[in-house]
Amino acid sequence: MRSSSWSALGNTYVVVEPEGERLDAVRVVELSRDADGVLEVLAASAGRVEIAIWNPDGSQAELSGNGTRIAARWAAERHGGTEIAVVVGERVVRSRVGGDGVVEQHLGTVEVGEPELVDGIGLTPVSVGNPHAVVLGDPDDIVRIGPLLESHPRFPDRTNVQVARVDGPGEVTTRVWERGVGETASSGTSAVAVAAATHAAGDVVVHFPGGDLRVRLEGGRATLFGTAERIP
8 A cells, every 4th residue: 555645834744545444433533643634545546536535534525625635736746737637526617727837716605604602602603515604703713613613513523613804805814623633724715715704706715724725606506716736
């Protein structure tokens, strides 16, 4: 079994190419070590890679913006080309790997729900192919609000949580608590969720502790721009 370690603005994954049987939750926990998750390569060829996204607790994620960006970089390095289709379940993330290391990803439709109160916490539910709860406030409150909302009965399948501060038009600062992981340095789908919850359209720069991601919102759909690199 071949593996390599990758980082997307401090959000780390182990890319694994199993030989024979697929991974299971027990093996994923062993492989994760200090990483934020495991990307299991199910099939790969020029211009296409199919993956399963595992959280370090052994649960699976429907989608990961950082994970699919890493998969695109991995596929470009392994098989060549710059146009990569990253397949996760029934979702296809069309990606373009730029010469400057920036990957452009078309993540598809973003659904923003109505604001609501959960145990006195105001939040906006957002779906980016996976669930998010965006809270406006002090990002440092993530250590309290994150675990509270992640496993709240309001979200029977658990949810990703962001506490965000709007710094101005097209600029947001946030911290994220990822479902099945805990706090991470950055998150691609969280960037999209925060941008969509705070802006109707246009380009939004989302500041994470690990660095910046750029989101473009057009007609209810999102394009994500960011980097990913192999860890030596």
